[in-house]
Amino acid sequence: MNTSPNRVPSLFVARLLLALLCASIxxxxxxxxxxxxxxxxxxxxxxxxxxxxxxxAAAPLPVRTTAEAAKTIxxxxxxxxxxxxxxxxxxxxxxxxxxxxxxxxxxxxxxxxVARFNADGTPLDPVGQRVATLQRPTFIGSGAxxxxxxxSFGAGVFFVSWFNPQxxxxxxxxxxxxxxxxxxxxxxxxLSSPESPPDVVVNSKxxxxxxxxxxxxxxxxxxxxxxxxxxxxxxxxxxxxxGTPDWAHPLIxxxxxxxxxxxxxxxxxLGYAIGLDSNGAPLSDKLEIIGDxxxxxxxxxx
Numbered sequence: 410m411n412t413s414p415n416r417v418p419s420l421f422v423a424r425l426l427l428a429l430l431c432a433s434i435x436x437x438x439x440x441x442x443x444x445x446x447x448x449x450x451x452x453x454x455x456x457x458x459x460x461x462x463x464x465x466a467a468a469p470l471p472v473r474t475t476a477e478a479a480k481t482i483x484x485x486x487x488x489x490x491x492x493x494x495x496x497x498x499x500x501x502x503x504x505x506x507x508x509x510x511x512x513x514x515x516x517x518x519x520x521x522x523v524a525r526f527n528a529d530g531t532p533l534d535p536v537g538q539r540v541a542t543l544q545r546p547t548f549i550g551s552g553a554x555x556x557x558x559x560x561s562f563g564a565g566v567f568f569v570s571w572f573n574p575q576x577x578x579x580x581x582x583x584x585x586x587x588x589x590x591x592x593x594x595x596x597x598x599x600l601s602s603p604e605s606p607p608d609v610v611v612n613s614k615x616x617x618x619x620x621x622x623x624x625x626x627x628x629x630x631x632x633x634x635x636x637x638x639x640x641x642x643x644x645x646x647x648x649x650x651x652g653t654p655d656w657a658h659p660l661i662x663x664x665x666x667x668x669x670x671x672x673x674x675x676x677x678x679l680g681y682a683i684g685l686d687s688n689g690a691p692l693s694d695k696l697e698i699i700g701d702x703x704x705x706x707x708x709x710x711x
Contacts, residue, residue: 499558510560513537614687631648632685
């Protein structure tokens, strides 16, 4: 039996469906690419669809092409030497230079190295400079994350802080570095022995550290202030609440002047906050309840 008359309509229908598919794709994009053509990388980046709920005549969202992005993103710049092992990098900007800090294992003991970069990313310290020597953790499961390296900038200084893990507990240290990358302190500053990694923020005057400390009755969220310049830099650890077994997760933020410390109480599933002035002194003797986490989820407040 001759079946050729049936093949023509089938081919026609297939071509019609393909044409309708191409037309549908063209309507869904702002950059129409011929069906069967392969769009370039720039065309793929620039192709956008209108946001849901927008009018049909809405202008397409501005999108940089990959060629434009390549003009502002530089190649990676190695820090330190290629030998040994480096990890836990941080970076901060002073308005003059970038400062990077990381843990470096180029010697037999881990150390903290820093390096400066100018505004366009040119390295000023190609191999970095050692600013502190760390002790190796002496317990199972130790690693770079135990050092909790932090780098901040404010009040005209960089501030590097870290744990130095011991067999029983950990001591927390800090080091002030001038905005040109020169260390201010000849040796690391001992800060405290907190129960969990502290949170650090700098306003226009001082460095403030929020941490959980062991006190009579259990634990308490605390604040400690470090002067940006001058001697006798480290202030006392000040508890913000009476000690209980279930305070947790102290965090601190600043608006550039005053501070806000938040923390949680596990037994009540409530989040609390207290304000501090620009010198780190509490603005009130009362706590504000700012959240109810009765779902039992472990949530951070900031």
